Each structure stands twice: as C-alpha cells, then as structure tokens.
Amino acid sequence: MTETMPAVGYRESLPISDEASLEDVRLPVPEPGPRDLLVRVEAVSVNPVDAKVRRSADPGGGVKVLGYDAAGVVAGVGGEVSLFEVGDEVYYAGSIGRPGTNARFHVVDERIVGHKPRSLGFAEAAALPLTTITAWESLFERFRLGAESGGTLLVLGGAGGVGSMVIQLARALTGVTVVATASRPESAQWARDMGAHEVVDHHDLVAGVRAVAPDGVDYVFSPRTGGAIETFAEILRTGGEITAIDEPEGLDLLPLKPKSITFHWEFMFTRPLFEPPDMIAQHDLLERVGELIDDGVVRTTLTTTLEPINAGTLRRAHEMVESGHMVGKVVVAGF
Incomplete structure (x- = not known):
C-alpha cells in the first residue's frame, strides 16, 4: 500500500x-x-x-x-x-x-x-531561500559586484522579500552605496533597518534619486520594470546596468541604447530547470549566506x-x- x-x-x-x-x-x-x-x-x-x-x-x-x-x-x-x-x-x-x-x-x-x-x-x-538566491545571483552574477565594487545601487521595492536581501547582501559583501525605494513610512523604515544608506519615494523616482545621487546611479535592481524603462534611462549613468526579475509584456528597451545601458534578466529557477554544470552554485551560496546569518551579519x-x-x-x-x-x-x- x-x-x-x-x-x-x-x-x-x-x-x-x-x-x-x-x-x-x-x-x-x-x-x-x-x-x-x-x-x-x-x-x-x-x-x-x-x-x-x-x-x-x-x-x-x-x-x-x-x-x-x-x-x-x-x-x-x-x-x-x-x-x-x-x-x-x-x-x-x-x-x-x-x-x-x-x-x-x-x-x-x-x-x-x-x-x-x-x-x-x-x-x-x-x-x-528564494529571495536570497535571487538577490545573490543579481548582485554577484548579473552585476558582477565584489568586495571592491563601488558606485550606487538603486533597489526598487526595498521592503519586499527580494529587495530586503539585495540590500543586506550588497551592504555585507560590496562597497556600493545602496539607495532603496519605498512608499510608506513602515516600508521605508524596514529598508533602512536592512541597511539602505538612503530611501526615496518610488512615486517620484527621478526627483528622489536626483536628491541623493545627483549624478545618477550605476545599477538598478527592478522587480517592477513595466513602464519604467524611460525613467531608468534617465536616472542611470552612462554604461549603467539593470537587473529585472519580472516579465512585463511588450517591454521596449530602446531608450537604454543612447547611454549604452546593459539589461539583465534574473530567474532563480534557471539552474534547477536546465541543470547546467554549475548548478551546485545555489547550494554554495545558501551555505555562505547561512554562515553570514550565524555570524550576525545578515538577518x-x-x-x-x-x-x-x-x-x-x-x-x-x-x-x-x-x-x-x-x-x-x-x-x-x-x-
């Protein structure tokens, strides 16, 4: 039976x-x-x-x-x-x-x-796990950031599950300045608690970013990309980069071309679905983040x-x- x-x-x-x-x-x-x-x-x-x-x-x-x-x-x-x-x-x-x-x-x-x-x-x-893997792959595989990396990273939805981990890992393992977006006092405070250097109102992204990063940002992490490409093109510096985790229909990337901005997709299920030779990278990163948690660096x-x-x-x-x-x-x- x-x-x-x-x-x-x-x-x-x-x-x-x-x-x-x-x-x-x-x-x-x-x-x-x-x-x-x-x-x-x-x-x-x-x-x-x-x-x-x-x-x-x-x-x-x-x-x-x-x-x-x-x-x-x-x-x-x-x-x-x-x-x-x-x-x-x-x-x-x-x-x-x-x-x-x-x-x-x-x-x-x-x-x-x-x-x-x-x-x-x-x-x-x-x-x-899901948010940690998404954040890790975005930062270290798509943007290729490391301990010596500088510049400014904009994290949309800083109080969300993925945004929370992007902020924490960027602060713990890179040298970038982290700017997060939020829309309510409680979400803004959460993003600061996660380690964001600055928090801006996502309802007026251009003005908010310009106030804290007058020359623009180097990286944008985006869980909400639909209708935002022209805004990203405006606030990113020349040669900047975007990593998106959503899939808006009819996405037009042409506004990014004049500044030679790079657009990345991040899909944390890619390795489980296709089983590439480096599939074990997800095991390795979860082990590393586990150490950071036990050491009190990440929560x-x-x-x-x-x-x-x-x-x-x-x-x-x-x-x-x-x-x-x-x-x-x-x-x-x-x-």
Whole structure:
C-alpha cells in the first residue's frame, strides 16, 4: 500500500477569495531520485511567484502543488547524494519544474539545498531561500559586484522579500552605496533597518534619486520594470546596468541604447530547470549566506508566521502577498 501525506494543491485557477483556490488533499509520498533529498517539511514561505503560478497555470482538473521556499529535515536520500545525510536540517527554494513544497514530504535536488542556519528556527529559515538566491545571483552574477565594487545601487521595492536581501547582501559583501525605494513610512523604515544608506519615494523616482545621487546611479535592481524603462534611462549613468526579475509584456528597451545601458534578466529557477554544470552554485551560496546569518551579519526577513500548513492558512498567506503591501516575508509553519 502506497504511503500518503497531507498536501495543499489546486485543480483550477481561481481567485484566492474562492475556497477552492487552494484545497487540502492527500498525495503519495514522493520517491527521491539519485541526487534528491526527501525532506520532511516544517515551514514554507509564500512568494509572488506562488500567486502568479496559481493564477496562470491551470492544472486542468489534476492537483498541482505550489510552494518553493521550504525548511525541514532530511528524511531520505537518493543513491548518489553526497552533500547531506538523514537528519540534516535544510533550507531551499526548490524548482518551478517539479511539485511544490506545500506538502508534508518533498523531493529536491541536493545541489540547490543548503544546511539551515543553526541560529534560525524553521520558520525564520523558510523565509529566505528564494529571495536570497535571487538577490545573490543579481548582485554577484548579473552585476558582477565584489568586495571592491563601488558606485550606487538603486533597489526598487526595498521592503519586499527580494529587495530586503539585495540590500543586506550588497551592504555585507560590496562597497556600493545602496539607495532603496519605498512608499510608506513602515516600508521605508524596514529598508533602512536592512541597511539602505538612503530611501526615496518610488512615486517620484527621478526627483528622489536626483536628491541623493545627483549624478545618477550605476545599477538598478527592478522587480517592477513595466513602464519604467524611460525613467531608468534617465536616472542611470552612462554604461549603467539593470537587473529585472519580472516579465512585463511588450517591454521596449530602446531608450537604454543612447547611454549604452546593459539589461539583465534574473530567474532563480534557471539552474534547477536546465541543470547546467554549475548548478551546485545555489547550494554554495545558501551555505555562505547561512554562515553570514550565524555570524550576525545578515538577518531573516520573516515578519509574519501563520499556522498550520493547510489550505485555509495558505489562502490567507496568498491574500497577504497579493495585496502588494507586504513588508518582509510571510511563512506558514507546522502540519
């Protein structure tokens, strides 16, 4: 008889206000592949990508399980696993190409998993992986920043999950001046707490940036790129760079050409989807950030914990994320 487990999934794309938008289900416990870990999930985080997939990827009556961020305990390992053992506490962001983490047990390739920071609980750790990977790859792979790097970095949405980690990692590991955007006093204060040197109102970006960086900025990190390219072209210095994580339709980059501005895409699921030779880079960066957390250099971005992991609680978490007013991260913990 196949062992089953509790999970949360959906059968059709519905507004989160509909009780059927996320449902409690029972599914077979998955079997780990050769490089996989079987993880007993203790906490998951909800990100904008969860809501986006729920709204746009209709499973056609089958059950689709969402969830990417997770923290838990290794309950089993595949035959070729070398980085972890049963009993290890881990955190990771999974793959958009595989079933999600909103389940009691989850399988994930060990090359994209890190050991959970020792100083954090499961909920605190679950807030971090997806945003940490996105921030790290943006700063150190797209912008190619390092300890000696200078200039000015503009972080749009500084109080969001990814923005919070971009600010922290830029302050900890580079020499750039960090300017964050915010729209409310509480989000502005959060961005400062994360380490932003300056915070400007994103409703009047040109004036705000000019007030603190009269000569313009060198780098722009953007989770909201649609309709902003001309503004970016104005506030960036010649030869500046943008890294975007959204996918606005009909994006026109021609305004960037006169200043020879470089445009990068960042998609943290690229490595899990395509398994390039350097796939283990995500394991390595999660290990490094875990050290920074345990050393007190970087902190968790958890602001709200909901319990337990079930359909009703996850619907509440999706509602919070879809509101667009989140400061930090929401985590759902405990089966």
